[in-house]
Amino acid sequence: MKLLYFAWLKQKTGCAEEEVQPPAEVATVAELLSWLEGRGGGFAEALADRTAIRVAVNQEYARPGDPVKPGDEVALFPPVTGG
Template identity: 80%
Template sequence: MKLLYFAWLKTKTGMAEEDVALPEDVATVGELLTWLEGRGANFADALSDRGAIRVAVNQSYAKPGDPVGPNDEVALFPPVTGG
């Protein structure tokens, strides 16, 4: 799985993107975020406020119950506002 981090998530995790092997027990966006939080203090801090994080799977907005798979591209970013 390719993970992409944007804005302050990129700063807090210390990376813009990474390729990870998805654990077998991670099948949804919510489970992915929980697994990522367990990867270290920087991830736990970055993902501590789930309400401030948006997720896109293969360039489509996703909800916590939406599925993820090993070949997906998942982007994590703060809410986007326009004017």
């Protein structure tokens, strides 16, 4: 699974992009975020406030209950501020 981090999520985690292999029980967006938070450090800090985080799975906005699976591209970022 490919993870992408944008804006302050990239800064706090210190990571722009990584390949991960979460355990099989990580099957949803919410479970993925909890697993990442469990790594501690910058990940725990960045993921503490879930209301400040948006997730896209394969470049489509996703909700906490939406599925994630091996091979997906999952992006984590704050609410958008373009335009």
